[in-house]
Amino acid sequence: MTQTESQVHSTIVTLVSQYANLTIKRRDLEAEANRLKTELLAIEEKLVEEFSQAGVQNVKTTAGQTVYLNREVFAKLV
Numbered sequence: 001m002t003q004t005e006s007q008v009h010s011t012i013v014t015l016v017s018q019y020a021n022l023t024i025k026r027r028d029l030e031a032e033a034n035r036l037k038t039e040l041l042a043i044e045e046k047l048v049e050e051f052s053q054a055g056v057q058n059v060k061t062t063a064g065q066t067v068y069l070n071r072e073v074f075a076k077l078v
Contacts, residue, residue, distance in 0.1 A: 051069055058068035
């Protein structure tokens, strides 16, 4: 193998390693995002019920964020 072929091979190996590492990282992040989505949906269901029972439409957190119910209605012509 010539030096140029060796350099090309080294470049390919480096790029493949980077690609593989980033793919693993992306998959891990997507799995985490899906887990969070599931967790948020479960909490959201509980919050809607709690807001309804308490008769409130919004609550401010101690950090200053406001969480509120937002009702959306869609119509469709048949």
